[in-house]
Amino acid sequence: MTTAETYVTAVYLVVLAVVLLYVVIYAFKMSRLEREVRELAELAAARRREPEPEPEQAPVG
Amino acid sequence: MTSYLSDVAVLARKDLLLELRSRDTVPAMLLFVVSALVVFHFALPSETAESDLAASGLLWVAILFTALLGLTRAFVAEREQGLIDALVLAPCDRSAIWLAKTVSVVCFLLVAEAFALPAFALFFSPVDGVTVAAVLLSNLGIAAVGSLLSAIAAASRTRELLLPLLFLPLAIPIVVGGVGASVAEEPGRFLGFLGLYDGIFAIISWASFEYVVTE
Amino acid sequence: MSTSLRNRPGPALAVAAAVLLVGAIALAFYWVPDDADQGFSQRIFYIHVPLAITAYACFFWAAWKALRLLWKADERYDLESYTAVHMGVMFGILTLVTGSIWARISWGVWWSWSERQLVLFLVLFLFYSAYFMLRYSVDPGPRRARMSAVYALFGVVLIPVSFLAIRLAEDFIHPVVFTQRGPQMAGSMFVVFCLSFAGCLALAGALYQTELAGKRLDVRLRELRRALA
Numbered sequence: 448m449t450t451a452e453t454y455v456t457a458v459y460l461v462v463l464a465v466v467l468l469y470v471v472i473y474a475f476k477m478s479r480l481e482r483e484v485r486e487l488a489e490l491a492a493a494r495r496r497e498p499e500p501e502p503e504q505a506p507v508g
Numbered sequence: 509m510t511s512y513l514s515d516v517a518v519l520a521r522k523d524l525l526l527e528l529r530s531r532d533t534v535p536a537m538l539l540f541v542v543s544a545l546v547v548f549h550f551a552l553p554s555e556t557a558e559s560d561l562a563a564s565g566l567l568w569v570a571i572l573f574t575a576l577l578g579l580t581r582a583f584v585a586e587r588e589q590g591l592i593d594a595l596v597l598a599p600c601d602r603s604a605i606w607l608a609k610t611v612s613v614v615c616f617l618l619v620a621e622a623f624a625l626p627a628f629a630l631f632f633s634p635v636d637g638v639t640v641a642a643v644l645l646s647n648l649g650i651a652a653v654g655s656l657l658s659a660i661a662a663a664s665r666t667r668e669l670l671l672p673l674l675f676l677p678l679a680i681p682i683v684v685g686g687v688g689a690s691v692a693e694e695p696g697r698f699l700g701f702l703g704l705y706d707g708i709f710a711i712i713s714w715a716s717f718e719y720v721v722t723e
Numbered sequence: 724m725s726t727s728l729r730n731r732p733g734p735a736l737a738v739a740a741a742v743l744l745v746g747a748i749a750l751a752f753y754w755v756p757d758d759a760d761q762g763f764s765q766r767i768f769y770i771h772v773p774l775a776i777t778a779y780a781c782f783f784w785a786a787w788k789a790l791r792l793l794w795k796a797d798e799r800y801d802l803e804s805y806t807a808v809h810m811g812v813m814f815g816i817l818t819l820v821t822g823s824i825w826a827r828i829s830w831g832v833w834w835s836w837s838e839r840q841l842v843l844f845l846v847l848f849l850f851y852s853a854y855f856m857l858r859y860s861v862d863p864g865p866r867r868a869r870m871s872a873v874y875a876l877f878g879v880v881l882i883p884v885s886f887l888a889i890r891l892a893e894d895f896i897h898p899v900v901f902t903q904r905g906p907q908m909a910g911s912m913f914v915v916f917c918l919s920f921a922g923c924l925a926l927a928g929a930l931y932q933t934e935l936a937g938k939r940l941d942v943r944l945r946e947l948r949r950a951l952a
Contacts, residue, residue, distance in 0.1 A: 451763040454828040458767045458821045459748055462774070465817055469930065476937055483944050490951045660870050664860040674857065674874070677850035678881060681888035691895045701891055705884060712880055716873040719793050723866055 515600040519608030524615060526585060533581045537620040541574040542627050549631055563632040564639065564690035568683045570624060571617075571643065572650070572676075578616045579654040580671050582609055583662040593723075602718035606655055610710075613651035621647075638699070642689035645702040646682050652710040653678050659720050681705050733932035740929050743922030750915045764828045769912075771821040773920040774814050775840060777927045779882065781811030782847070786879035789872035801868035802942070804875055805858065806935045810927050812851050818844050839889050846885050850878055 527533055548566045586595065595605050621643055629635045654675060661671040682705060688698035751769040758765035785807035792800035822841045827833050836842060854874055861867040 449763065451828060454824055455752075455764060455766050458824050459770060461820055461824070462770055462817055465813070466926070466930075469813070473933065473937065480937070480940055480944065483948070487944065487947050487951060494951065656873075660857065660874070663866065663870065664857065665862075666856075666860040670853075670856060670860055673853040677846055677853065678877065680846055681881075681884050684888040684892045688891055688895055698891060701887065704887075708880060708884065709877075712877065716793070716876065719869040720873055722869075 512601055512604055515604040516607045516611065519595075519600075519605060520611040523608065523612035527612070527616070533578050534616050534619050537574050537578050537616060538623045540577050541570050541620055541624040544570040544573060545624070545627055545631050563628075565683075565687050566632070567624070567628050567635075567639070567643075567690075568686045570628075571621065571646070571686075572679055572683065574620050574624070575613075575617060575650045575654060576672055576675060578613060578620070579658045579675070580661075580668050582613060582655060582658040587662050596721055596723070602721055603714050605721065606659070606714060606717035609655040609658075610648075610651045610713075613655055614647050617647045617651065618644075636690075638695045639686075639690045642686045642695070642699060642702060645699060645706060646686050649682050649702065649706040649709055650679070652706065652713045656713040656717055656720060659717065663720075678709070733929060733936070736925050736929035736932060740922055740925035743918055743925055747915055747919035747922050750918065755911055755915050756909065761829065764825070767821060767825045767828070769915055769919045770923075771818065771825055773916070773923040774821060775818040775844065776920060777923040778811050778814035778818055778844070778847075780924065781807050781814060781927055781931075782851070782875075782879055782882065785811060785875045789875040792868060792872045793876075796865075798865060798868055801871065802935060802938050804872060806931055806938060808851055808854055808875060808878075809934065810931050812848065812855075813930075814923070814927060815844050815848050815851070819848065837893065839886065839893075842889050843882070843886055846889075847878070847882065850881060854878070 545566070548570070552562060552566075596602060625635050625640065625643065657671060657674045657678070661667050661674065664670050682702065685698045685702035685705060689695040689702070692698060747769065751766050755766065755769075757763055785804045788800045788804035788807060791797070792804060819841065822838065822844070823833050826835050826838060826841070834841070854871065857874055858867060858871055861870060
């Protein structure tokens with residue numbers, strides 16, 4: 448390949464690389480969001496199962 | 509209309525009186541601009557120092573950073589005393605606050621430049637009428653944009669850090685206009701450009717100030 | 724939740740982007756004739772200029788959403804404006820990098836102050852990077868939304884003013900004489916350019932939709948967490 452061809456290919460590869468990098472970062476973000484959804488769903492389910500715990504009786508006076 | 513202008517006058521007068529009594533900001537600006545010019549002398553190799561082109565650029569760098577120094581303090585008093593909330597609640601148009609602040613910043617800049625220009629003429633090269641005109645024209649642009657950005661920065665956590673970041677990209681056209689006017693054979697275009705910048709940014713700063721300052 | 728309706732443009736845009744861009748790149752490499760002046764290296768034009776125009780489009784879109792926010796005081800527009808600025812900065816960085824490589828191959832230097840577009844993008848990159856600094860240093864809320872919106876509007880005003888400044892500055896910043904970049908495009912070149920441009924816009928749109936959906940989800944999850952905790 449001539450120098451010109453190398454550079455031109457490099458340009459298009461850089462664009463591809465940046466877009467793919469974005470996709471990778473986004474995949475990580477999505478897995479974090481999924482984890483949060485799971486945690487919140489468990490929290491909500493736990494809330495529904497257990498009644499409100501009795502507040503501790505503390506001696507007054 | 510007259511009540512708007514009288515609001516502006518009252519607020520500007522407050523700022524100027526405060527500065528006259530406390531003498532916080534302006535002496536610092538004066539000292540800073542002269543120190544900066546001295547640093548520039550040592551920062552340049554001797555051949556370029558003689559050349560008018562390099563030197564005019566330095567004047568503008570010095571003015572910009574001195575302005576930043578003053579602008580960082582612009583809304584500090586209001587913030588510390590909780591005055592911003594009082595002013596915002598007051599029945600005056602919020603943009604009057606911006607206009608008053610712009611007027612007072614212009615005054616501070618004028619005082620600083622009254623020292624900076626002679627110092628520059630002394631240390632580097634003589635200052636001609638066109639340069640003075642450019643400096644005066646740029647004051648409005650710097651003050652207009654700077655007042656708005658200063659209000660934004662004052663509401664942030666990083667205050668003094670944020671203002672230069674916000675201000676410098678917007679100040680690039682001012683530098684181009686100013687240096688161009690000093691250096692080019694036909695300064696008219698550059699002075700016209702400075703006027704255009706002033707007009708455009710003064711209008712949008714005036715219009716958007718109230719969105720920036722209300723809670 | 725209406726996100727399902729809003730998400731529908733996403734996949735369609737992504738497919739369109741893929742098809743258009745792959746097609747345009749293939750054509751740019753194999754079909755289009757060499758430029759008479761610059762030879763093979765001119766083919767960078769087919770991605771560099773569409774990226775630049777798309778970046779501008781993102782900034783204008785951000786300013787439009789910012790204006791809507793200030794006008795209607797609807798916080799929904801804040802995330803949209805923010806995402807658009809993010810896209811604009813991404814495409815701006817791509818423009819700078821591709822432009823720099825083009826400068827290297829055309830004139831042997833990695834940066835040229837006489838390339839107006841590049842200099843303009845540098846100034847805009849600095850400006851919009853400060854946008855992110857602004858967002859990170861103000862606590863979330865309607866105030867941050869409004870300040871970001873005002874700043875985004877300033878950005879769009881800065882674009883023509885900066886361009887004018889850069890043109891004026893060329894008078895006293897050692898103008899170097901380089902040949903103009905925009906070729907007199909033959910028909911085939913114009914077709915490829917348009918394809919690439921449409922592809923870049925579609926890409927920006929697809930990324931914008933995904934990012935916006937992600938940000939909205941983030942906000943909702945935070946609210947949910949606050950409600951449950």
